[in-house]
Amino acid sequence: MKRKFTFLILILIFSKIYSQDSINQEANKLNNKSDEKNIIGIEKADSLTDSISPQKTNEYDLIIPKGDSIHLDTESINKNFTILFKETKSVDYFKYIFPFLTLILGIVINQLIDYFSNKKKIRKEGLRWVIELENLNKPIDSQIKNIEEFLENYNEDNFEIPTLKINPYLEADSFKHLDQTFLLKYLEKEKDKKYDSAIEQVNEINAFLTEIRFNHNTLQTKFKEFLTQTSVYVTDLNENLQTLLKDIAYYEMLLQEEIERDPSNDARYRPILNLINTQIIPHMHDGSFNPFNLEINFYKPLMEILVPNRFDARTKDMIESVRNGINSIKGIKMERIYLIENLEKIKSNFESNRDELPNLNRLMR
Numbered sequence: 001m002k003r004k005f006t007f008l009i010l011i012l013i014f015s016k017i018y019s020q021d022s023i024n025q026e027a028n029k030l031n032n033k034s035d036e037k038n039i040i041g042i043e044k045a046d047s048l049t050d051s052i053s054p055q056k057t058n059e060y061d062l063i064i065p066k067g068d069s070i071h072l073d074t075e076s077i078n079k080n081f082t083i084l085f086k087e088t089k090s091v092d093y094f095k096y097i098f099p100f101l102t103l104i105l106g107i108v109i110n111q112l113i114d115y116f117s118n119k120k121k122i123r124k125e126g127l128r129w130v131i132e133l134e135n136l137n138k139p140i141d142s143q144i145k146n147i148e149e150f151l152e153n154y155n156e157d158n159f160e161i162p163t164l165k166i167n168p169y170l171e172a173d174s175f176k177h178l179d180q181t182f183l184l185k186y187l188e189k190e191k192d193k194k195y196d197s198a199i200e201q202v203n204e205i206n207a208f209l210t211e212i213r214f215n216h217n218t219l220q221t222k223f224k225e226f227l228t229q230t231s232v233y234v235t236d237l238n239e240n241l242q243t244l245l246k247d248i249a250y251y252e253m254l255l256q257e258e259i260e261r262d263p264s265n266d267a268r269y270r271p272i273l274n275l276i277n278t279q280i281i282p283h284m285h286d287g288s289f290n291p292f293n294l295e296i297n298f299y300k301p302l303m304e305i306l307v308p309n310r311f312d313a314r315t316k317d318m319i320e321s322v323r324n325g326i327n328s329i330k331g332i333k334m335e336r337i338y339l340i341e342n343l344e345k346i347k348s349n350f351e352s353n354r355d356e357l358p359n360l361n362r363l364m365r
Contacts, residue, residue, distance in 0.1 A: 136172075136357060170216040
């Protein structure tokens with residue numbers, strides 16, 4: 001827009017200069033023709049005078065600028081004395097001043113256009129900051145509720161991990177496309193803030209957004225780490241359980257060799273078999289083991305059965321597998337505790353952000 005306007009002004013300047021020069025050239029041509037006609041007329045008059053007069057006299061041409069006054073003694077003037085009146089040209093100063101006036105006017109207009117354009121852009125960008133900050137309120141509330149629902153559903157009796165909804169808006173990507181320079185100018189010019197005060201408010205907004213991003217990223221990171229570590233412990237638990245069942249089967253074979261009959265009713269093996277039938281066999285087809293229930297109802301009772309026979313070398317592998325299984329379950333529990341602590345802390349941080357946001361919005365209004 002500015003380039004088009006400047007180009008138009010330049011065209012007007014050149015057209016004015018060209019048109020003025022053309023007019024002056026045409027006027028000069030007309031004046032030259034008129035002078036030529038006067039000179040020819042004078043020359044003809046002189047020729048007639050020469051032919052009539054028997055004696056040729058000296059001729060003098062006196063050129064007097066138009067507008068000047070002169071006193072002549074007509075009696076002393078010869079008939080062949082010719083007086084020519086020549087019009088002097090007046091200087092047209094306006095044609096030299098006009099281009100500079102036009103140029104100055106164009107510069108002033110461009111400056112005015114820049115001023116109002118920048119003012120409009122500053123206001124527009126400032127309002128975008130206001131809207132984006134106000135839009136953070138609902139996502140923060142929503143994230144707090146999501147964390148609360150997760151904590152309610154993920155209790156000690158329920159090993160299944162519920163879904164934790166993480167609001168992507170709290171990553172504050174929309175603010176990355178906003179210019180902080182315009183935010184500063186908006187606070188200065190639209191809200192009449194002094195420069196130091198505006199800088200302080202810009203820093204407050206940046207600190208607030210940094211906290212929002214940190215809480216959001218921490219929530220994502222901690223939950224992802226929890227899922228990864230829990231998966232590792234669950235895998236170890238499954239492997240230890242498979243190893244334990246093999247150790248129990250081997251122990252059964254050794255007892256059978258010892259008593260030379262089925263050890264199902266043997267006091268050393270019958271309690272173990274009962275635990276397997278009640279706690280393991282029902283879940284073998286789907287693998288839906290609850291580690292917390294498995295610890296209470298299977299591993300700990302099995303350890304109590306094996307401890308009295310701990311000096312029997314045949315129980316050594318089973319005891320080791322039971323310990324490994326219990327350690328895997330403890331790892332799952334610890335990850336759960338870490339996650340709950342982190343979620344409680346992140347939830348508290350989001351609540352602080354929610355309480356701080358109205359103050360920032362008031363500064364922007």
